Structures are given as structure tokens and as C-alpha cells.
Amino acid sequence: MSYYGELKSKNDIMNIATAHGFAGTKAGKAWQGECPKHPSASGKCLVIWPGIQGFKCYHCGESGDVIDLVILYKGCDHITAVNYLADRVGMPHLSGNTQLSPEEQARIQAEAQEESLVYDMLTEAADWYHRQLRNHQSIVDHLLNHYGFSKEIIDELKIGFAPPGTSHPKITSDLAHHLESIARFNGQLALSGLLSSKDPQGPYFDFFKGRIVFPFWRNGKVVNMIARATAMTPVDRFECYADKGGNLKPDEKGNPEYIKYKKLRVHISRFIGTETFMGLDSIRGAREVVITEGAPDWVSAVDHGFAAISPVTTNFREEDMDKLAQVTARADTIYLINDNEDNAAGQKGALKTGKYLTAQGRKVFLVELPKPEGESKIDLNEYLVDHNADDLRGLMASAKSIPDVLIDGLPEDYVKAQPVMKTELLPLLLGMDDGIREHYLDRIRKKVTTSKAALTADLDEVKRIADAQAKESDQPVIDPALQTAAEAIAKDPALIRKRIDAVNRSGVVGERNVIAMYFAALDSRLLPEDTASPNALAIKNTGHHGSGKSFTMKKCLELSPEEAYHLITSGSAKSLYYLPKGLKHKCLIVAEAFQFQANNAGDSEFVYVVRSLLSEGCVSYQVPQKDEDGKFITVEKRLDGPTSFITTTIIDKLEPQLEDRLFTIHPDESMGQTRSIMTMTARIKEGSFEGIDEQAIDAWKHFHALLKPVEVVIPYAGRISDYLQRGERLPIATRRAFNRVMAIIQTVACAYQFQRSKDSKSRLIAEMCDYWMALQIVREAFKETLGHQGKAAIERINFIRENAPVQYGTLTSQWGVSKSALTGWVRGKLYDNILSWCDEDGVEFIDDAALKKAKHSGKAYLKINDDFQVDDVTGLPTPFELTADPDWNEGGKFYQLFDLALDRRPAIENVTVDDEGAVENTMDDAIEGPVEVFSFDDIGISN
Numbered sequence: 001m002s003y004y005g006e007l008k009s010k011n012d013i014m015n016i017a018t019a020h021g022f023a024g025t026k027a028g029k030a031w032q033g034e035c036p037k038h039p040s041a042s043g044k045c046l047v048i049w050p051g052i053q054g055f056k057c058y059h060c061g062e063s064g065d066v067i068d069l070v071i072l073y074k075g076c077d078h079i080t081a082v083n084y085l086a087d088r089v090g091m092p093h094l095s096g097n098t099q100l101s102p103e104e105q106a107r108i109q110a111e112a113q114e115e116s117l118v119y120d121m122l123t124e125a126a127d128w129y130h131r132q133l134r135n136h137q138s139i140v141d142h143l144l145n146h147y148g149f150s151k152e153i154i155d156e157l158k159i160g161f162a163p164p165g166t167s168h169p170k171i172t173s174d175l176a177h178h179l180e181s182i183a184r185f186n187g188q189l190a191l192s193g194l195l196s197s198k199d200p201q202g203p204y205f206d207f208f209k210g211r212i213v214f215p216f217w218r219n220g221k222v223v224n225m226i227a228r229a230t231a232m233t234p235v236d237r238f239e240c241y242a243d244k245g246g247n248l249k250p251d252e253k254g255n256p257e258y259i260k261y262k263k264l265r266v267h268i269s270r271f272i273g274t275e276t277f278m279g280l281d282s283i284r285g286a287r288e289v290v291i292t293e294g295a296p297d298w299v300s301a302v303d304h305g306f307a308a309i310s311p312v313t314t315n316f317r318e319e320d321m322d323k324l325a326q327v328t329a330r331a332d333t334i335y336l337i338n339d340n341e342d343n344a345a346g347q348k349g350a351l352k353t354g355k356y357l358t359a360q361g362r363k364v365f366l367v368e369l370p371k372p373e374g375e376s377k378i379d380l381n382e383y384l385v386d387h388n389a390d391d392l393r394g395l396m397a398s399a400k401s402i403p404d405v406l407i408d409g410l411p412e413d414y415v416k417a418q419p420v421m422k423t424e425l426l427p428l429l430l431g432m433d434d435g436i437r438e439h440y441l442d443r444i445r446k447k448v449t450t451s452k453a454a455l456t457a458d459l460d461e462v463k464r465i466a467d468a469q470a471k472e473s474d475q476p477v478i479d480p481a482l483q484t485a486a487e488a489i490a491k492d493p494a495l496i497r498k499r500i501d502a503v504n505r506s507g508v509v510g511e512r513n514v515i516a517m518y519f520a521a522l523d524s525r526l527l528p529e530d531t532a533s534p535n536a537l538a539i540k541n542t543g544h545h546g547s548g549k550s551f552t553m554k555k556c557l558e559l560s561p562e563e564a565y566h567l568i569t570s571g572s573a574k575s576l577y578y579l580p581k582g583l584k585h586k587c588l589i590v591a592e593a594f595q596f597q598a599n600n601a602g603d604s605e606f607v608y609v610v611r612s613l614l615s616e617g618c619v620s621y622q623v624p625q626k627d628e629d630g631k632f633i634t635v636e637k638r639l640d641g642p643t644s645f646i647t648t649t650i651i652d653k654l655e656p657q658l659e660d661r662l663f664t665i666h667p668d669e670s671m672g673q674t675r676s677i678m679t680m681t682a683r684i685k686e687g688s689f690e691g692i693d694e695q696a697i698d699a700w701k702h703f704h705a706l707l708k709p710v711e712v713v714i715p716y717a718g719r720i721s722d723y724l725q726r727g728e729r730l731p732i733a734t735r736r737a738f739n740r741v742m743a744i745i746q747t748v749a750c751a752y753q754f755q756r757s758k759d760s761k762s763r764l765i766a767e768m769c770d771y772w773m774a775l776q777i778v779r780e781a782f783k784e785t786l787g788h789q790g791k792a793a794i795e796r797i798n799f800i801r802e803n804a805p806v807q808y809g810t811l812t813s814q815w816g817v818s819k820s821a822l823t824g825w826v827r828g829k830l831y832d833n834i835l836s837w838c839d840e841d842g843v844e845f846i847d848d849a850a851l852k853k854a855k856h857s858g859k860a861y862l863k864i865n866d867d868f869q870v871d872d873v874t875g876l877p878t879p880f881e882l883t884a885d886p887d888w889n890e891g892g893k894f895y896q897l898f899d900l901a902l903d904r905r906p907a908i909e910n911v912t913v914d915d916e917g918a919v920e921n922t923m924d925d926a927i928e929g930p931v932e933v934f935s936f937d938d939i940g941i942s943n
Contacts, residue, residue: 003112011088050284115271193207223274240259241259278298291308314346340371482698514549517665524587526750528642540648544817563581567591589645715766772895839860
């Protein structure tokens with residue numbers, strides 16, 4: 001992808017418009033609002049089309065792409081606008097970037113200028129072709145009636161018409177005459193591919209004549225064109241097929257055969273013909289993607305509200321397959337809708353595309369259009385002329401998946417079917433989820449009448465071949481733009497904070513400490529195993545049902561490569577031993593910790609394996625197994641670490657031995673958080689929440705993939721230890737808690753491994769800023785591990801002590817939580833002998849029967865036990881207490897630079913009603929400190 005293409009693909013035009021104050025209203029597929037250049041009576045003169053990433057003001061005539069929009073709003077020049085957008089997405093500037101050599105800067109600028117020039121000429125030409133429809137009503141009627149296009153889609157896409165001749169005998173091309181009237185295009189028309197000439201300086205002749213012109217839009221500019229022959233197309237050797245002697249070739253009826261579609265002249269500019277996909281902008285963020293065959297098919301699909309792309313032919317070129325996989329990576333389902341014709345060319349092309357995408361892990365379905373009786377062919381455009389979107393959705397609902405299509409075509413004899421299965425069908429099943437794969441295997445078994453064992457043997461053989469081929473193949477080529485973005489993250493001093501910001505951008509409200517702890521556990525898998533003091537972290541997030549524990553974790557995992565973790569909901573006794581890739585340098589995530597509850601764990605082999613893996617770094621067991629001679633021998637099954645661990649639960653305490661190995665964290669269950677979540681949910685449902693873009697997610701994934709296992713030394717570890725030992729009370733739990741603090745410091749340094757120095761043994765050296773960030777992440781969890789009550793718990797305990805005895809209803813009303821949410825907290829405090837049940841006079845019940853009776857009659861109360869005192873646990877020192885450097889004191893330079901803002905909840909606008917009943921916008925009242933707008937777009941190094 002070129003510099004300009006990458007820049008514009010990363011900067012959505014609606015996001016930029018909104019950031020500059022555009023407050024338009026939706027009108028069909030477009031947004032209408034006020035132009036910043038001037039007032040207008042309607043306030044709707046500026047129209048933005050997200051589908052083509054373009055805009056136009058119908059008052060002053062300003063138009064263009066996202067770069068032109070920035071120029072319009074900021075009143076700046078082109079380079080300033082480009083650099084502004086580059087800063088948003090962490091790309092180098094076109095000029096003045098010290099990371100690029102003068103030669104690289106000159107090359108990028110030259111390419112960018114040519115690309116901009118070519119696409120501006122094509123965009124201007126598309127507008128000119130579109131205006132020619134005014135003079136050719138028969139073509140307009142053809143578009144509206146024959147193709148069934150709406151006027152809106154014709155205007156939005158600027159579908160146009162290339163006149164068959166010129167307006168005057170002395171003019172060789174009206175289009176060229178128009179383009180030459182624009183100073184910037186003078187002497188450059190040959191680059192456009194729109195014209196033919198013997199001399200690059202002219203005279204020019206039209207390449208398209210008497211043809212309907214379909215533009216390819218990308219990022220607000222026309223990047224390619226294709227032109228369809230009509231009854232007005234001249235009959236000559238330029239518009240019809242001809243032999244070497246220039247004689248026109250006849251069609252089946254003996255008439256000269258038109259070249260049905262003509263493309264731009266290529267090999268003139270490197271930017272002509274490079275974009276072969278029609279409609280890429282329309283599938284941005286789409287979960288359902290339709291792939292059509294021809295240009296009119298694509299227009300009809302988009303016109304009827306479908307997100308669609310088209311190769312404008314029966315199938316995609318081999319060199320475009322990787323790109324196809326990339327642009328459909330976020331789609332949940334893909335529907336292939338090619339022509340249904342007697343020669344089956346369209347279906348064959350669709351099947352080829354479908355098999356490729358299925359092998360890439362996509363869910364692909366083949367839609368078969370019903371041919372009208374007596375017709376030999378029907379395409380999607382023809383179908384939608386007589387049908388509506390609901391009719392098409394009905395066909396999509398009944399469409400068969402690619403494996404189902406292949407299974408239907410298998411011979412019913414297993415021996416005859418086996419070669420086809422091994423080469424075409426079974427390879428598609430290798431990357432599927434177990435359940436889906438078993439479904440298809442069962443279908444195959446029934447179709448070809450064979451045993452499950454035979455089919456399993458075939459699948460194993462296919463897998464062995466695939467694995468061998470994978471080992472022989474080269475490493476996958478990484479998109480240079482993705483590599484650059486990931487490297488920018490790796491060099492960013494604020495990457496830990498920005499990583500948390502990215503998760504907030506994806507829809508998680510607040511929970512910044514939880515996010516930080518999740519990532520600490522994920523990163524700690526890369527620390528070396530030390531059986532004396534394990535480094536891999538284990539995290540338990542305890543909270544009420546629906547408090548967002550799993551949602552936050554899911555969003556963190558979206559930024560992590562799949563090879564970094566193994567996610568399960570539960571496991572059988574020996575299941576972990578048989579993982580194909582093991583758990584070394586992985587994070588084991590158990591989505592719900594019910595197996596680890598004290599009353600469930602018992603003698604559980606699964607719990608033992610997890611516990612041992614965390615403590616010892618490996619676990620093994622011996623099993624009898626037959627050797628090649630059929631004799632039983634003892635074989636050791638071994639599971640190696642280091643392996644970190646994350647689990648979520650509604651239970652306050654887990655099995656004691658496992659509990660002792662965990663850091664406990666909690667989701668925000670406050671009323672303010674509930675309000676913020678509801679507001680965020682409303683924004684998502686109403687479609688106003690943009691979220692984090694695909695490129696940003698991929699950049700973070702690649703950054704995490706770049707991180708490698710490292711050893712880390714902490715020069716100031718002794719000073720932290722000495723500080724903690726100053727207190728009179730030093731619980732035994734401090735041993736493990738201290739090691740976990742050290743591990744989090746090492747984990748932070750690991751994330752910064754591309755910025756840290758190394759000692760003589762090639763070990764990373766943790767800096768004081770690593771400790772400051774680790775301290776912010778772990779401070780409360782460290783105290784809780786030592787038996788200290790958290791800030792929220794202390795507030796609750798003090799309230800009960802001051803108002804005792806109190807009932808549940810009082811507490812739920814005071815704290816804004818449900819009774820069920822309160823139950824887990826109360827149960828834990830009863831277990832720790834902090835709370836006790838009593839009557840209204842504060843007298844404890846003599847036995848369980850009396851307590852049960854009081855609860856039933858609503859006369860059970862809670863009080864704090866008289867002998868409970870809040871422990872004064874020595875907390876961790878601040879960097880200032882370790883160094884006495886004023887820059888590390890609160891408000892100091894380093895203190896602020898590496899502040900993770902973990903107490904911050906993102907600003908979310910709420911609609912409230914004031915005392916007089918007026919509606920006003922307010923910000924969530926839980927925000928503390930300055931409000932910062934989160935933007936992952938600045939993944940580059942901060943200035």
C-alpha cells in the first residue's frame with residue numbers, strides 16, 4: 001500500500017469530520033451538515049459519504065477526500081494536512097521526519113505527489129463523466145430501468161457516461177480539454193490512463209467512447225475505472241475485438257463483438273490499475289460481507305444496503321488473494337454471489353474464492369441465484385431489479401457453506417471420494433473449531449459411507465502433510481506498514497498507558513487497573529522460570545455477576561496474538577497434558593473459576609496441575625503406553641512452563657493453596673461505573689460509538705508478537721525489601737507478595753524491552769520508571785494479599801461500625817448495589833471474622849437455627865466484630881522515597897510522565913435533567929482530574 005493509501009485508510013473521514021466539529025444528520029447513505037467555510041440557510045450544504053470516504057459542499061463547491069476535508073476545516077496547506085493525519089496514526093511525515101533519510105523522504109514525496117495527481121485526475125474525470133448524463137437521458141433511463149439503480153447511488157458513486165464523440169470537430173477530446181483547464185493537470189494527462197496519444201503532450205483522444213463509466217472509489221478518491229459498452233459505443237477496432245489486421249471479429253450473431261468492459265490504460269503510471277477491488281470502503285468494519293461478480297452487481301448490492309466488494313470478474317487474481325484475506329479478516333460471514341449460468345463459470349470462480357477464504361478461517365457461503373424459466377443466466381443485478389433486499393436475504397439464509405457444497409458433490413463411494421476429500425475438502429477442516437469440524441466429518445462419513453476411524457486417519461494424514469509444508473515454507477511476510485506501527489509502539493515511552501487507552505477505546509469503561517493487571521499477567525509469561533521464586537503472575541478477578549470481568553478480559557485479548565494465551569472455561573483431569581503446543585510462555589485463562597472453589601477443588605487433578613504449574617513451573621505424570629512391539633512401557637507426560645494464569649469468579653475465596661498464589665483484583669461495581677456503562681452501551685446500540693480501528697488492533701497484536709522471553713534484573717530490589725522490613729509486622733504472606741511485585745516490575749521492563757539497556761549477561765536492566773508503573777498497577781493488590789482491606793472495603797466497614805447494627809436493605813441503598821451483589825462481599829467478611837450476625841440490639845445469635853429464623857422474619861442485622869482492627873500494613877515505597885529525587889515526587893517531571901492514570905474513567909456524555917426540568921449534557925461525575933480524549937491513533941512516539 002502506498003503512503004497516501006495507508007494514511008487515508010487509517011483516517012476515517014467521519015471520525016475526522018466529527019473531531020473538527022461536524023454535527024450533521026444522516027440522510028440515506030450520506031451525512032449532511034454545515035460547511036465550516038461559510039454559513040448556509042439550510043445548514044446542510046456539506047455532504048459526506050462514508051461509503052466512498054468523500055465529501056462535497058454544494059454551496060462553495062469544495063470537495064475531495066479526508067485530506068481535503070482537513071484543509072477545509074483547518075485552512076492549511078496540503079503538507080500540513082497530511083502531516084496532521086500522519087501524527088494521528090503514528091506515520092512518518094512527508095517532510096521533516098528525522099527517522100527517514102533524505103533519499104527516503106524524496107522517494108516518498110515523489111510517489112505521494114504522483115499518486116495524488118493521478119487520483120485527483122481520475123476523480124475529476126469521474127465528476128465530468130457523471131455530468132454528461134444530463135445530455136444523455138437514454139443512458140439515465142438505462143441506469144434507472146435496465147439496471148434498476150437508484151438515483152441516489154448513481155449520484156453517490158458518480159456513475160457516468162463517456163460521450164461517443166466530441167462537441168466540435170477541432171476538439172479531439174472534450175475530457176482532455178476540461179482537464180487541461182485545471183493548471184495542476186497541465187502536461188500530466190497521459191498519466192491518467194483515460195486518454196490515448198502518440199505523444200505524451202498530446203493531442204489526446206478518448207480511451208472510453210459511448211460507454212457507461214463505473215468508478216472505483218477508495219478513501220474519497222477515484223482510483224480506477226471500468227467502462228461498459230452500450231448501443232452508443234462506436235463500432236471500430238478500438239471498441240470491438242479485432243484481429244491483427246484490424247478486422248473486427250463477429251459475435252455469435254455475426255455482428256461486430258464489443259469489448260464488453262474496458263479498463264484504464266495501464267503501464268503509464270504505477271498507480272493505474274493497482275486497485276482491482278471495487279467497494280473496499282463499503283466493507284469497513286462490516287461483519288457481513290457480500291462478494292459479487294460484476295460492477296453492476298456490486299452497485300446493486302450496495303444500493304440495497306449490503307456491504308460488498310467485487311473483483312469485477314468471475315474470480316480474484318492469485319496475486320490479490322492475500323489482500324482479500326486481509327480485507328475480510330473482521331467479517332463473521334461472507335456470501336459469494338456470482339452469476340448463475342449454464343456454463344457454470346461464475347459458480348466455479350466463486351467456489352475457488354470460497355475455498356481459499358474457508359482455508360483462511362472465514363465462514364463462507366455460496367448463494368445460488370434462481371434462474372428464471374427459459375433463461376440461461378442470471379446475475380445479482382438482474383435479480384435485484386425484480387426483487388428486494390429481503391428476498392436476497394432469504395437466499396443468503398438458505399445458502400450452503402463451502403464445505404457443504406463440496407460434500408454434496410462427493411461420490412457416494414468412499415474409495416472414489418477419497419482423492420477429492422484429501423486434496424480439496426479435508427484441508428479446509430484443519431483450522432476449524434472442534435465442534436464445526438466434527439459436524440462436517442459426520443456429514444462426510446454419511447455421504448461416502450465409511451467409518452469414523454477411516455476418516456480420522458485421512459484427516460491425520462492431511463494434517464501431517466500440511467504441517468510438513470508449513471515447516472518448509474518461509475515465514476509469513478509482514479505488511480511493512482503494520483511493522484512500522486508496531487515498532488512505533490515498541491519505542492513509545494508511554495506504551496503501557498496507551499495500551500490501557502486502547503482497551504478503553506474498544507468499549508471498556510474505566511477498569512484501567514484491571515486492564516493493567518490483565519496485561520501484566522499476559523506479559524509475565526515471557527519471564528524465565530525460577531522454581532525458587534516463580535515469575536509468571538497469577539490473577540483472580542473477583543466480582544458480581546454482570547460486573548464486566550470477562551468483557552474487559554476479552555477486549556484485552558483482542559490486542560494479543562492467539563499464541564500468547566490458551567483460553568478455556570473448564571478442563572478435565574489430564575486435558576492440559578495433551579495440548580498440541582503445550583503452555584510454555586503462554587497465559588492459561590480459565591474463564592470461570594468454579595472448579596477452583598474450595599468445595600469443588602478437593603482432590604481435583606485439574607486444580608493440582610494448575611497449582612503445580614504456577615508454583616513449580618512444570619508438572620508431569622507417568623502413564624502406561626504400548627510401544628511399537630505392543631508391550632506396555634511407562635511414558636512421562638510433561639507440561640512445561642513458564643505459564644501465567646488469569647481467572648474470573650464471583651467467589652471471594654478459592655481453594656486455599658491456589659488462593660495463596662494469586663493476586664486478587666476487583667471490577668468497579670460503583671453506581672458511577674454503572675451509569676457510565678449504561679451510557680456506553682447506549683452509544684454502541686445507537687451506532688455513535690466508533691471504537692478502535694482494525695489497523696490499531698493489528699498493530700498492537702504485532703507489537704505483542706515482537707516481545708520475546710527475557711531476563712530482567714532490578715538494581716533497586718534491595719532498597720524496596722529494606723523499606724518493607726522497617727515495619728513491626730511482617731506477615732508470612734509478604735514472601736510471595738514481594739516476589740509478585742518484583743515480577744510485575746520485570747513484566748513492565750519486558751514490555752519495554754526495546755527501550756531498556758542490558759548488562760554484561762544480556763539481561764534487561766529495569767529502570768525506576770518501571771517500578772513507578774508497576775507500583776501503580778499492584779499497590780492495592782499487594783496490600784490485599786497481606787490481609788489489608790482495600791479502600792472500598794474500609795469505607796464499608798467504617799459505615800457498618802458507625803451505624804451498627806444494620807440490615808441488608810440499608811447497605812444496598814447506601815452503596816447502590818443489589819442484594820445479590822452484596823452477598824459475596826458479606827460472605828467473605830463473615831469468613832474472615834470481620835462481620836457477624838446479630839439482632840437489633842447487637843446481640844449475636846446463639847446458634848444457626850436462631851439466625852435462620854431471624855433472617856426469615858427480617859430481623860437479622862450485621863455488625864463489625866469488637867476485636868477487629870484495620871491492619872496497618874506497610875505499603876510499598878514510592879520512587880521518591882527510594883531516590884529522594886524531586887522529579888519523582890508527586891507532581892514531578894518523571895512522576896507525571898509515567899503516570900498511568902489508573903483512577904481515570906473516560907469522559908462519556910450523559911443526558912440529565914436539571915432541577916428546572918431542562919435537558920443538559922453532563923460528564924460522568926466519577927471523573928477525577930483533567931479529562932483526556934483517548935485516541936489510539938497516536939500510536940507513534942509522543943512529541
